[in-house]
Amino acid sequence: MQTNILAICYLIGSVSFIIGLKMLSHPATARKGNLVSAAGMGIAILGTLFLYKPEGTSFHNYGWIAGAIVIGTVIGSISARKVKMTAMPEMVSLFNGMGGLCAALISIVEFGHIAQDHSDMHVLSILAGMVIGCVSFTGSMIAYGKLSGKIKDHTFPGQHIFNLVVLVVIVVIGAYIIHGNGTAPVFIFYSILGLAVCYGILFVMPIGGADMPVVISLLNSFTGIATACAGFLYNNQVMLTGGILVGSAGAILTILMCKAMNRSLKNVLIGSFGGTAASAEHAISEQGTYKEISLSDAAMVMNYAHKVIIVPGYGLAVAQAQHTCHELEKLLHDNGVDVKYAIHPVAGRMPGHMNVLLAEADVSYDDLLELEPSNEEFGATDVVLILGANDVVNPAAEDDPSSPIYGMPVLQVWRSKLVIVNKRSMRPGYAGIENGLFFRPNTSMLFGDAKAVLQQLVSQIKEL
Amino acid sequence: METLLNFIQSNLETLYVVILSIFLGIEVISRVPSVLHTPLMSGANAIHGVIIIGSIIVMGETSSDNYLVLTLGFIAVIVGTINVVGGFVVTDRMLEMFKTGKEGASKRTKNN
Numbered sequence: 145m146q147t148n149i150l151a152i153c154y155l156i157g158s159v160s161f162i163i164g165l166k167m168l169s170h171p172a173t174a175r176k177g178n179l180v181s182a183a184g185m186g187i188a189i190l191g192t193l194f195l196y197k198p199e200g201t202s203f204h205n206y207g208w209i210a211g212a213i214v215i216g217t218v219i220g221s222i223s224a225r226k227v228k229m230t231a232m233p234e235m236v237s238l239f240n241g242m243g244g245l246c247a248a249l250i251s252i253v254e255f256g257h258i259a260q261d262h263s264d265m266h267v268l269s270i271l272a273g274m275v276i277g278c279v280s281f282t283g284s285m286i287a288y289g290k291l292s293g294k295i296k297d298h299t300f301p302g303q304h305i306f307n308l309v310v311l312v313v314i315v316v317i318g319a320y321i322i323h324g325n326g327t328a329p330v331f332i333f334y335s336i337l338g339l340a341v342c343y344g345i346l347f348v349m350p351i352g353g354a355d356m357p358v359v360i361s362l363l364n365s366f367t368g369i370a371t372a373c374a375g376f377l378y379n380n381q382v383m384l385t386g387g388i389l390v391g392s393a394g395a396i397l398t399i400l401m402c403k404a405m406n407r408s409l410k411n412v413l414i415g416s417f418g419g420t421a422a423s424a425e426h427a428i429s430e431q432g433t434y435k436e437i438s439l440s441d442a443a444m445v446m447n448y449a450h451k452v453i454i455v456p457g458y459g460l461a462v463a464q465a466q467h468t469c470h471e472l473e474k475l476l477h478d479n480g481v482d483v484k485y486a487i488h489p490v491a492g493r494m495p496g497h498m499n500v501l502l503a504e505a506d507v508s509y510d511d512l513l514e515l516e517p518s519n520e521e522f523g524a525t526d527v528v529l530i531l532g533a534n535d536v537v538n539p540a541a542e543d544d545p546s547s548p549i550y551g552m553p554v555l556q557v558w559r560s561k562l563v564i565v566n567k568r569s570m571r572p573g574y575a576g577i578e579n580g581l582f583f584r585p586n587t588s589m590l591f592g593d594a595k596a597v598l599q600q601l602v603s604q605i606k607e608l
Numbered sequence: 609m610e611t612l613l614n615f616i617q618s619n620l621e622t623l624y625v626v627i628l629s630i631f632l633g634i635e636v637i638s639r640v641p642s643v644l645h646t647p648l649m650s651g652a653n654a655i656h657g658v659i660i661i662g663s664i665i666v667m668g669e670t671s672s673d674n675y676l677v678l679t680l681g682f683i684a685v686i687v688g689t690i691n692v693v694g695g696f697v698v699t700d701r702m703l704e705m706f707k708t709g710k711e712g713a714s715k716r717t718k719n720n
Contacts, residue, residue, distance in 0.1 A: 169640040175703040216689020224697035243691040249684035392633030495645035
């Protein structure tokens with residue numbers, strides 16, 4: 145009886161994950177979809193807690209389990225609530241790493257039981273769950289470190305070959321353990337554990353910070369597969385379907401994200417962003433002269449323009465300047481200027497980052513232009529104000545085949561009459577590439593923190 | 609070869625579930641607008657937190673004096689819960705922004 149009810153709980157869980165994901169992929173139903181999956185998850189977890197009956201023994205350690213769940217809930221909800229909108233991507237990466245760690249720990253525990261009765265397939269799923277879980281955990285931690293700026297890109301010559309060798313060694317040792325039906329000495333198991341941990345670090349380390357969203361999505365998919373392995377091990381349908389679903393959806397999402405940047409997954413993973421040293425040298429030689437514009441001049445030209453397009457980027461997010469930006473937009477609009485926002489699909493640190501941010505500041509959806517409509521409008525625009533965006537407005541993507549971002553669709557801001565670029569300094573953007581836009585004759589620089597600059601622009605325009 | 613065939617034979621149902629789930633996952637999100645990539649990734653991230661069920665099973669089946677496994681399981685349940693709870697809350701916060709954005713926009717058009 146109990147087991148039957150539990151099976152139904154798991155069925156509800158699986159179905160709610162599918163429906164939830166489906167709803168998440170449409171803007172109107174997305175939020176409900178998230179709640180549907182959460183409800184399904186709650187039913188599956190509660191069902192396991194109260195109805196799960198292991199064969200032969202009884203279910204115990206309730207105190208420990210409850211304690212761990214309470215601690216996890218407190219940490220999870222507080223960190224998720226406190227995190228700033230700008231740091232969301234890091235947070236997702238961190239949570240993903242937690243899932244990977246969980247999968248790895250389960251496999252470590254289960255390996256201790258391996259000698260008893262497990263078949264080759266069970267040994268394989270334990271090993272796969274552990275290796276993938278570990279890679280996902282350390283990889284996500286590195287991705288987190290890179291996004292929050294704590295870890296810089298590191299690479300050494302021949303790293304791709306070295307990574308490949310590590311991977312092959314992991315597979316060979318794994319095959320050896322499976323061949324021995326799990327009776328191999330424990331130190332061999334721990335060596336595979338150590339290698340998997342290292343591989344996660346080696347895998348993400350050379351990939352450039354700008355590509356982290358793609359990497360996180362890929363690692364997310366990995367964790368899904370690790371979950372499915374554990375599901376197979378316990379013959380647990382909700383874990384199996386949930387894991388596979390996330391695995392395949394995550395893989396497709398990764399490819400979609402790559403497509404939005406007009407690059408292939410291969411290009412991202414073994415791609416060219418790693419070669420920052422070379423491109424940095426290249427950049428210094430190319431650095432020409434740029435000119436600055438004063439705040440009052442900038443306020444003047446924007447106030448007397450017919451059409452202004454604002455291009456937000458990560459700088460806006462860092463400075464939390466979305467409200468001030470909206471204020472400037474309203475002020476200009478009241479003075480008869482046509483103001484629009486041009487949103488590059490990967491502006492900021494994640495696809496959709498800018499939409500979320502501007503929505504927070506109540507910017508109307510109708511004022512947000514996507515990539516292609518924006519590019520049609522730039523020719524008829526008087527002033528483009530770039531707020532902390534860099535790589536997404538880099539002309540090298542169109543005219544420099546040697547550039548790492550060559551081929552990525554960019555906002556053609558240089559086609560407008562005047563481009564005002566707000567940046568904190570002349571440092572290159574996140575991808576570490578110099579931007580030729582800043583040295584163009586119709587570009588002027590306006591240095592400073594986005595929020596401070598916008599506030600000053602607002603007060604200057606009010607005085608005009 | 610024979611072991612493989614035996615395996616397929618004895619796990620046929622599981623294989624069906626796996627293959628159908630793969631197609632389902634692809635089908636469900638293949639036409640998602642780029643604006644939703646981040647929330648969708650975050651939502652999927654919360655869903656694979658279902659791994660917590662495995663860690664609960666590990667804990668529940670362990671005898672109360674096996675401290676090594678208990679410790680590992682305890683950590684596993686904590687991080688699994690963080691994945692689930694944090695994942696859903698973060699996703700909700702992201703999507704909340706979209707909602708207020710739309711409402712705010714419609715409110716403003718009314719005022720105009």
